[in-house]
Amino acid sequence: MATTYHCPQDGTRADVASAPWCCPVCRGPWDLDFTPSRPLSAAALPGRVNSLWRYEEVLPLSSPATTLGEGRTPLVPLTATVSAKLDYLMPTLSFKDRGAVMLAELARRLGPERVVADSSGNAGTSVAAYCARAGLPCTVYVPEGTSPKKTEQIRAHRAELVTVAGDREATALAARAAADAPGTFYASHVFNPYFLHGTKTYVYELWEDLGGRLPDALAVPVGNGTLLLGAALATAELLAQGLIARRPALIAVQAEAVSPLAAAFHAGADDLLDTPAGAAPTLAEGIAITRPPRARAILAAVRESGGTFLTVPEDRIRAAQRELAARGLFVETTGVACWAAVGDRRDADIVVPLCGAGLKTGTAA
Ligand SMILES: Cc1ncc(COP(=O)(O)O)c(C=O)c1O
Numbered sequence: 001m002a003t004t005y006h007c008p009q010d011g012t013r014a015d016v017a018s019a020p021w022c023c024p025v026c027r028g029p030w031d032l033d034f035t036p037s038r039p040l041s042a043a044a045l046p047g048r049v050n051s052l053w054r055y056e057e058v059l060p061l062s063s064p065a066t067t068l069g070e071g072r073t074p075l076v077p078l079t080a081t082v083s084a085k086l087d088y089l090m091p092t093l094s095f096k097d098r099g100a101v102m103l104a105e106l107a108r109r110l111g112p113e114r115v116v117a118d119s120s121g122n123a124g125t126s127v128a129a130y131c132a133r134a135g136l137p138c139t140v141y142v143p144e145g146t147s148p149k150k151t152e153q154i155r156a157h158r159a160e161l162v163t164v165a166g167d168r169e170a171t172a173l174a175a176r177a178a179a180d181a182p183g184t185f186y187a188s189h190v191f192n193p194y195f196l197h198g199t200k201t202y203v204y205e206l207w208e209d210l211g212g213r214l215p216d217a218l219a220v221p222v223g224n225g226t227l228l229l230g231a232a233l234a235t236a237e238l239l240a241q242g243l244i245a246r247r248p249a250l251i252a253v254q255a256e257a258v259s260p261l262a263a264a265f266h267a268g269a270d271d272l273l274d275t276p277a278g279a280a281p282t283l284a285e286g287i288a289i290t291r292p293p294r295a296r297a298i299l300a301a302v303r304e305s306g307g308t309f310l311t312v313p314e315d316r317i318r319a320a321q322r323e324l325a326a327r328g329l330f331v332e333t334t335g336v337a338c339w340a341a342v343g344d345r346r347d348a349d350i351v352v353p354l355c356g357a358g359l360k361t362g363t364a365a
Pocket of ligand 1: 094120121122123221222223224225226227228285286287289332334335355356
């Protein structure tokens, strides 16, 4: 097990077993000191467990007691150049299970009195499910207006649900105050880097399924950027292991209504702009994040990959959900954003993640 966190902002280090949930100097998120124990061997993969735990050389935890068989989602061609990875076919019906299983497994080993999480719905659902699996009491903070099916799912896993008035940022602040209480493990998909070592398996699966290569571009929905940063981590590791020759371009997708990172990227900034971008209501609730704490890393990863940021208006999100359903894929409104952004591209091989099941939000009116 990797044992040290470091702060990408100021270099502060802390032991994983006793670290506070954020850097005590700058209050920013941690990164994990981790390099794969040995190169991943494609030849060794066929006989292994059919879940994301098959990539054992490149994961910071092994032999999990909390697994629900997450990972190994199908890759389905949609056009001659665009394929979809069906990450809504996960135990809790969203890609968040990739990271939540890591957090729950870490928490199980550390043995806290309680776990807290905050979420626009899917991460909280996922943490609630994996805490149930791990036998850990769990409280999930969500913003008012979160899709009722997501809150129902959280309650079904016997987590305590706290609905916070205001936006997603207000919810995060409420959870962080609770996370400071002694004996609490903050299962934050944003601040805890183990989550990113889970989401990176999205790219390892693509690499395996495509016979040891990656597509030209990966479109990724970005709110707090956990799938995007996981993808960047995996491509960096695959390059370092000599398993790919070049990075795929990361095409980061935000809703036009809430697009602080796209605004910063196109302004040439390396962090969020000082003037806060406006936030209008959006169907893409999962990516409606106004101040993502890992903004600097997200912007750097997209630039380093040669990629870009795209934004999608609400009518495209609505239409994209209908288009995918007409092709047999019922996806939640956040999960259709990438298809909305790049579904008509013919100039490159692109994989879009369909990240959450349609039944979680229903059809957009
Ligand atoms: C379906 C779906 N897609 C994408 C995202 C965005 O993930 P992130 O905030 O880590 O960028 C979320 C987050 O909740 C989500 O629920």
